[in-house]
Amino acid sequence: MPMPVADGFAPYVWASSAAEVAARHGVPLEHVLKFDQNTPPLPAVPQVPLAQSFARLNEYPDGRYRELREAAAGYVGEGVGWEQVVVGAGADDLILLCARTFLGPGRRASIVGPTYSLYRIATQLAGAEQGEEAEGASVLWRCNPNNPTGAVVPAQELVELARAHPAAAVVVDEAYVEYGGDSVVPWLSQAPNLIVLRTLSKAFGLAALRVGYAVAAPQTAAILEARRAPAPIAGPAASIAAAALRDPRLDVEREVAERERVRTALVEAGFDAPPVAGNFVLVRSREPLGERLEEQGLIVRRFADGIRVTLRRPSENDVLLRALGAQPGPAPGRGATVLRTTTETALRITLDLDGTGRARVSTGVGFLDHLLTLLAFHAGFDLDCLAGGDLEVDEHHTVEDVLASLGTALAQALGGREGVARYGSAVVPMDEARATAAVDLVRRPHAEIALTFSGDRVGGLALSLLPHALERFTMEAGCTVHVEAAGKDDHHVAEAAFKALGQALRQAVAAGGAGIRSTKGAA
Secondary structure (H helix, E strand, O other): OOOOOOOOOOOOOOOOOHHHHHHHHOOOHHHOEEEOOOOOOOOOOOOOOHHHHOOOOOOOOOOOOHHHHHHHHHHHOOOOOHHHEEEEOHHHHHHHHHHHHHOOOOOEEEEOOOOOOHHHHHHHHOOOEEEOOOOOOOEEEEEOOOOOOOOOOOHHHHHHHHHHOOOOEEEEEOOOHHHOOOOOHHHOOOOOOEEEEEEOOOOOOOHHHOOEEEEEOHHHHHHHHHHOOOOOOOHHHHHHHHHHHHOOOOOHHHHHHHHHHHHHHHHHOOOEOOOOOOOEEEEEOOOOHHHHHHHOOEEEEEEOOEEEEEOOOHHHHHHHHHHOOOOOOOOOOOEEEEEEEOOOEEEEEEEEOOOOOOEEEEOOOHHHHHHHHHHHHHHOOEEEEEEEEOOOOOOHHHHHHHHHHHHHHHHHHHOOOOOEOOEEEEEEEEOOEEEEEEEEOOOOOEEEEEEOOOOOEEOOEEOOHHHHHHHHHHHHHOOEEEEEEEOOOHHHHHHHHHHHHHHHHHHHHOEOOOOOOOOOOOO
16 A cells, blocks of 8 residues: 555646647647746757767666766866765756655655745655744755746855754755856855755756756765665766766856846736746736637646746747737847648748757658758758648648748748848768759749759658749748759758758858848848
8 A cells, every 4th residue: 555645745747738738729739839847948969979878778877976976066166076966867856855865754844835846745755744934844945046936045045044944954956046046055064954956957958868966065965875766867868967067058148138038028018027037937917827828829837826938939939928918029139930820731930040050850751850950950040840741641731831931930030131141152062962052032032943863752752842842942031042953862962952051041141241232222
């Protein structure tokens, strides 16, 4: 029989999945946007080659995780030794570890709400009581910055709290500290009952790896280390996380700027959106905002007195702002989100011209996904493309509509086309194949596409569709595109063509001085 839990126990509840929301409200799955998970809009790029990180899948990881612990100690600051770091499968694993270590029947935890629900769950699973009062509590759970309010408590206040209750473990969850928090790590030597929790799920963009770590005074860390699971983190995840901590490549400044842009738009629209320190905004309201947004395929975290909205990319955030009746302010960079629904296809494309070449493409046509990923990488665009079409008929409609919508996104992202280089060209060899591409971003739609193939298909893609699809891309983008490619291997011919087009677009959209580069004075 399972151990009993406290009356009123409720497990952690995830928000509805995109598929569930689509089915519930009759919204195309491709149009559903999730604003509920507090993770970055794009994944981090692993700094460890995947082949290297997966080379020893037959072996257990190093159970001491010294490499990861040393990297974490170096990241949090001077004066912290690797022995003071305890790792776990995400910060959630460490919350449960702290509860198992310091709580039990007859003990009590201090939880000041509203805050992260797992503190309550961990407390109840340990058989302990809970309440807000700190006096007499065995564990004081504190989230700083707090989730979901984004409020920040000065580190000195938390240090004084720990000093005032030396018999209690004061667990400070700093999952969002990179977004504006005040860390208590520098005070660990002065308050040895402090335990700091960190994660690589938020600012680092590695949530799928499930890597977290605790930092504590040596004697406290030793107690936790002795009680943690033998090998809670997979070897590849530990290697990727260690590399990320040694050389952090975060987009925090851009995320914070976007947070303030979104919050300002909400405030100007009359919403109660207080200042926050996190990768989200909070809207306080008794109205059913979450339900209304879900009906439109926009998933947020709902609370009794409001909603929490995770930041995505600017053009996607603008979709949510408009759904709430707020007018988005000028977005940083150049980007666009295009939603398209016909009787044959449904799709969503988010394009950022000032990206790093990261792409997530899922159209149901594998070789098309590959070609679009190549184009985005060589153009330096960030591309998110999700499409569903009548593939039971054939791939024609999906291929055409995806390329057409990509052209629409490019046109929207370019705006008035001021300040761009305008022209771009490239020659790309691919073994025996060779492709040339030339682009002029002036608003004179014209396409010259000559792709010489010897066969009919590569994978699930009929090659005859590519010239027409590139023509549709050109017409929707409102520019001039010339692409030629030939060779003996059709796979190489297509790859070379999309790589060359990407390289030409990279040059054409680059900064080229003020105004429009045309003697006519207009694009």
